[in-house]
Amino acid sequence: MKFVLLFVETEQFERDLEAMSQSDRDRAYELAAKWMVDHADKIRGGNKLKPAYTATTVRLNGGSEPVVTDGPFVEGKEVVSGYTEIEVANLDEALNMVKTWPGCPLVEIRPLEA
Amino acid sequence: MSLPSRPSDEPDTASSHAELARVVRDHASRLAAALVRVTGDFDTAEDLVQDAVLAALQRWPIDGIPTRPDSWLFTVARNRGLDVLRRQDNYRAKLAQLQWPVQPEPDDRLRLIFTCCHPALPRPAQIALTLRVVCGFTTAQIARAFLVPETTVAQRITRAKRKITDAGIPYRVPDPDELCARLTQVLAVIYLLLNEGYLPTGRRGESRDLLDDAEWLTVQLNQLMPTEPEIGGLLALIRLHRARADARFDADGALVLLEHQDRSRWNRQLIDEAIRLLERAAQLRQPGPYQLQAAIVACHAQAQHWAETDWEQILLLYDMLLHLAPSPITRLHRAIALRYVGGAQAALAELDALTCELDLYYLYHATRAELLRALGQPVQARAADQRALELTSNPAEQGVLQQRINWT
Numbered sequence: 001m002k003f004v005l006l007f008v009e010t011e012q013f014e015r016d017l018e019a020m021s022q023s024d025r026d027r028a029y030e031l032a033a034k035w036m037v038d039h040a041d042k043i044r045g046g047n048k049l050k051p052a053y054t055a056t057t058v059r060l061n062g063g064s065e066p067v068v069t070d071g072p073f074v075e076g077k078e079v080v081s082g083y084t085e086i087e088v089a090n091l092d093e094a095l096n097m098v099k100t101w102p103g104c105p106l107v108e109i110r111p112l113e114a
Numbered sequence: 115m116s117l118p119s120r121p122s123d124e125p126d127t128a129s130s131h132a133e134l135a136r137v138v139r140d141h142a143s144r145l146a147a148a149l150v151r152v153t154g155d156f157d158t159a160e161d162l163v164q165d166a167v168l169a170a171l172q173r174w175p176i177d178g179i180p181t182r183p184d185s186w187l188f189t190v191a192r193n194r195g196l197d198v199l200r201r202q203d204n205y206r207a208k209l210a211q212l213q214w215p216v217q218p219e220p221d222d223r224l225r226l227i228f229t230c231c232h233p234a235l236p237r238p239a240q241i242a243l244t245l246r247v248v249c250g251f252t253t254a255q256i257a258r259a260f261l262v263p264e265t266t267v268a269q270r271i272t273r274a275k276r277k278i279t280d281a282g283i284p285y286r287v288p289d290p291d292e293l294c295a296r297l298t299q300v301l302a303v304i305y306l307l308l309n310e311g312y313l314p315t316g317r318r319g320e321s322r323d324l325l326d327d328a329e330w331l332t333v334q335l336n337q338l339m340p341t342e343p344e345i346g347g348l349l350a351l352i353r354l355h356r357a358r359a360d361a362r363f364d365a366d367g368a369l370v371l372l373e374h375q376d377r378s379r380w381n382r383q384l385i386d387e388a389i390r391l392l393e394r395a396a397q398l399r400q401p402g403p404y405q406l407q408a409a410i411v412a413c414h415a416q417a418q419h420w421a422e423t424d425w426e427q428i429l430l431l432y433d434m435l436l437h438l439a440p441s442p443i444t445r446l447h448r449a450i451a452l453r454y455v456g457g458a459q460a461a462l463a464e465l466d467a468l469t470c471e472l473d474l475y476y477l478y479h480a481t482r483a484e485l486l487r488a489l490g491q492p493v494q495a496r497a498a499d500q501r502a503l504e505l506t507s508n509p510a511e512q513g514v515l516q517q518r519i520n521w522t
Contacts, residue, residue: 001282090284091234096292111282 001111002044003094007082008106031102039086039097046084078106085112132323134174135250139330141184142167142250145191147222150285152212153205156229157275158195160247166191167250185214223248224287224338227331231300232283239274240303242267249327259324260310300335301348301404304328308352313369313508325359328352346395347405350388354411357384368517369510373420385415406435425454442471446478458488476505480515487522495522 017025036043055072072079081104088094091109098107142163149159166187180186192209199205230243245251245259253271257264277283288296311324332349339345361379364370392408410431417423432448445468453461462485465478472478483498496519503515 003282090286091232091282092284092286092288092292094282095234111280 001090002085002087002114003091004110004112005046005084005086005094005098006080006108006110007084007101007104008078008108009081009104010106011077013105028103035100035102036084042086042088042093042097044085044087046082048082049080051081052079130175132326134171134179135323135326137174137179137183138167138170138250139327141187143223143226143248144184145187145216146247147226148216149191149195149212150226151219151222152216153195153208154285155205156278156285158199158205160275162191162195162198163187163250164246164252165194168252171252188214188216221287221338223334225285227300227335228287228296229278229283229285231296231303232278233296233299234281234283235274235277237303237306239270239277240299241306242270243274244303244331245307245327246271248331251327297339297342297344301344304331304335304348305404307331308348308355312355313510325352325356329356341398343395343398343400344402344404346391347402347408350392350395351404351408351411353384353388353391354408354415357381357388358415363510368513371514372414377418380415385412388412389416401434401438403435403439406431406438410435423454425451429455442468443475443477446472446475446481450481453485453488458485461485462489474505476502476511476515478502479505480511483518492522 017028020028052072055070057069057071057073059067059069061067086094086097088097091111094109098109101107145166146160146163149162150156153159169190170183170187174180174183192212195209196206199209226248227244230247231240235243241260242256245256246253251259253267254264256262257267260267305328307324307328311326311328329349329352332345332352335342336345336349358375358380360381361375361377362370370376388408389412392405392412395405396409410428413424413428413431428451429448432444432451436444436448445464449461449464449468452464462482465482465485468478479498479502483495483502486492486495486498499515499519503512503519506512506515
């Protein structure tokens with residue numbers, strides 16, 4: 001069964017990351033990279049997204065002209081910062097995998113249609 | 115369909131209702147567990163069993179409970195399945211091969227329980243699903259037990275079953291390293307059944323006794339996972355409540371507070387058994403919130419008179435409970451015990467520290483009222499009771515508070 005893991009960053013997490021020393025920050029990235037390697041057999045793809053300020057949202061309002069706005073579609077303290085597609089047997093396997101994720105504090109698990 | 119006229123003999127009706135509930139509960143979940151395993155489709159299997167349960171609840175009061183209720187339910191569910199699954203060949207084929215008796219696997223029922231209480235489902239859905247799938251409740255019975263519209267319950271169940279299928283929630287018993295967290299979810303669901311059964315929101319005697327179902331579920335878990343002490347703790351807690359259930363209501367059905375209960379009406383044998391159960395759990399040396407709560411209730415149950423209550427021991431147990439599971443409600447209960455160790459003034463001071471968190475909780479104000487009355491402040495006490503009365507919708511609690519406002 002295929003799922004997408006949506007990695008979500010919070011403002012607090014971003015601040016914490018900025019406040020770290022360079023070596024601590026490198027260490028944090030290493031841990032995340034190691035997690036990806038440890039679960040490589042289940043990971044089918046994915047990527048880190050550029051920061052939220054780079055996002056552009058288009059609202060398609062039926063017949064009228066689409067509205068283009070700056071920023072992600074939900075203005076909030078929590079922003080999707082990356083995604084990974086995984087293939088596992090069921091939700092519990094996905095949960096067990098995500099529970100060991102050493103990076104951002106929120107991960108949404110969503111099954112794929114096919 | 116018309117029901118034949120029957121003498122409206124209350125106790126007999128009540129006991130036959132209980133018997134019906136017991137038989138359905140014993141067999142419906144076994145059948146559901148087996149059908150999910152065989153068809154691999156939780157949703158469909160559950161629908162078939164629910165149909166069979168509804169048929170049983172219609173037929174059995176008229177025809178009597180069949181000698182083999184399990185094979186009766188099986189046959190109805192199987193035939194119904196062959197009928198509704200006409201267009202789904204894969205299920206039909208599996209179902210057609212299914213013969214009675216279905217060989218149960220020891221873990222079948224556990225799988226069912228853990229699936230219904232999966233943390234990816236919202237708590238109200240966990241409760242509704244557990245009652246329907248594991249305990250053989252109908253949607254209408256769940257609605258009545260929790261005073262919720264039937265459509266709401268039906269919707270919760272439909273959504274939950276859809277999520278189980280679509281989100282990939284597996285039908286399995288968690289691995290040992292997941293078990294502790296997952297068991298916590300299951301026990302929380304049972305604990306809510308216990309709470310609701312202990313002080314029903316609906317009118318007593320009109321709905322299925324949730325205490326029965328809470329106890330039955332815990333017994334199943336305890337048999338299947340005998341080395342988990344919190345299960346034993348919860349079972350002891352349920353039985354300690356049951357042992358004293360009769361004394362909690364007077365002849366008119368009004369709630370009697372612990373202090374005024376006729377303790378000769380407590381079931382001593384059941385209390386002793388529950389305490390032995392608790393002692394066995396404690397031997398595993400993994401204390402937990404349910405064991406501690408049971409130990410607190412056991413202290414009360416062992417006192418022959420209110421005046422003999424070992425409040426110091428109770429206070430100590432509350433301290434341990436707060437250490438393991440901090441909560442403002444536990445602090446409130448600890449304050450009640452503190453009154454009998456450190457005095458009403460000390461207890462009131464403790465309560466004052468909880469105002470922000472518990473201002474909307476009736477028991478907070480009812481307790482304040484008792485303390486204020488003990489401290490010779492009847493006007494403030496009445497005001498606190500009045501506030502408590504506004505905050506509870508439970509008829510039994512309203513009765514006690516109204517009486518206090520009227521008479522003190």
